[in-house]
Amino acid sequence: MAIELGRNQYGKAEARVVRVYRSGERHEIRDLNVSTLLRGDFGDAHTRGDQANVLPTDSQKNTCFALAKEKGVGEIEDYALDLARHFAGEIAPVSSARVEVEEYRWERVSVAGQPHPHTFKRTADEVRTTAVTALGTAGRKGTPISWVVSGLKDLVVLKSTGSEFSGFLRDRYTTLAETSDRILATSLTARWRYATNRRLKSWDEAYEQIRQVLLEGFATLHSLALQQTLFEMGRAALEARDDVAEIRLSAPNKHHFLADLSPFGLDNPGEVFHAADRPYGLIQCAVQRDDTEDPGPAWDSATAFEG
Numbered sequence: 086m087a088i089e090l091g092r093n094q095y096g097k098a099e100a101r102v103v104r105v106y107r108s109g110e111r112h113e114i115r116d117l118n119v120s121t122l123l124r125g126d127f128g129d130a131h132t133r134g135d136q137a138n139v140l141p142t143d144s145q146k147n148t149c150f151a152l153a154k155e156k157g158v159g160e161i162e163d164y165a166l167d168l169a170r171h172f173a174g175e176i177a178p179v180s181s182a183r184v185e186v187e188e189y190r191w192e193r194v195s196v197a198g199q200p201h202p203h204t205f206k207r208t209a210d211e212v213r214t215t216a217v218t219a220l221g222t223a224g225r226k227g228t229p230i231s232w233v234v235s236g237l238k239d240l241v242v243l244k245s246t247g248s249e250f251s252g253f254l255r256d257r258y259t260t261l262a263e264t265s266d267r268i269l270a271t272s273l274t275a276r277w278r279y280a281t282n283r284r285l286k287s288w289d290e291a292y293e294q295i296r297q298v299l300l301e302g303f304a305t306l307h308s309l310a311l312q313q314t315l316f317e318m319g320r321a322a323l324e325a326r327d328d329v330a331e332i333r334l335s336a337p338n339k340h341h342f343l344a345d346l347s348p349f350g351l352d353n354p355g356e357v358f359h360a361a362d363r364p365y366g367l368i369q370c371a372v373q374r375d376d377t378e379d380p381g382p383a384w385d386s387a388t389a390f391e392g
Contacts, residue, residue: 148171214237272337
């Protein structure tokens with residue numbers, strides 16, 4: 086029996102890149118968390134300790150900072166595309182490069198009713214994300230083929246009615262009561278894959294549109310199950326954007342249990358709840374077009390080696 090090296094990859098995780106744009110007294114700020122991941126001809130580094138083909142992770146970090154200055158940080162998809170295509174197009178041993186970016190939102194502090202020109206506060210926990218994968222072309226002409234997966238995470242939403250859960254499978258361990266009216270709450274993660282090799286005129290516009298469609302879908306659908314809600318939200322996003330091939334949604338069910346106030350002689354008609362953070366149901370699904378193209382390596386993240 087022979088033992089050999091399998092798939093491998095390496096990169097620099099979570100480089101915190103903050104780009105400040107100074108235009109007189111008024112400043113703009115972009116706050117990013119950037120991870121790079123390279124795949125390619127790195128076998129000798131594992132089997133022999135030979136680093137000849139290894140671009141140091143410190144160099145990858147430096148590239149993130151340098152491009153933030155040289156090309157700027159406009160829309161995070163373009164920034165990630167520039168980084169991924171740099172590694173895939175200029176570093177010979179690289180067969181593909183992946184760049185993942187999280188963006189944290191800041192808003193201006195208000196002073197005497199006016200937005201302050203250079204003081205900010207962090208907004209809610211919601212994070213905008215993108216992940217770009219580009220195939221290597223070092224030594225060859227042409228722009229690397231690329232895939233863009235954008236999204237959001239930690240978008241906490243709640244509806245206080247308009248949700249039920251009944252008619253479910255039962256076994257001898259089932260104690261859950263059916264309900265025709267419950268609180269439905271989750272911390273949503275959504276990621277959508279654009280058609281291959283797209284570079285949109287406005288990634289920001291697409292992001293805001295999809296985010297709004299997801300929120301409206303959550304709000305307006307009378308939910309028979311969180312599964313149904315996620316599917317309908319995903320379907321609405323695809324109907325709104327013909328440049329999106331697939332969307333994946335992940336939603337932990339943030340349970341709210343009706344508090345029993347009967348020992349105190351009090352009625353509780355859906356007014357007082359206990360919010361439980363764990364354990365929780367985790368509902369996930371992908372919604373895609375029936376003629377969707379092969380996703381290639383678009384979804385191959387660093388977590389593939391952690392599962």
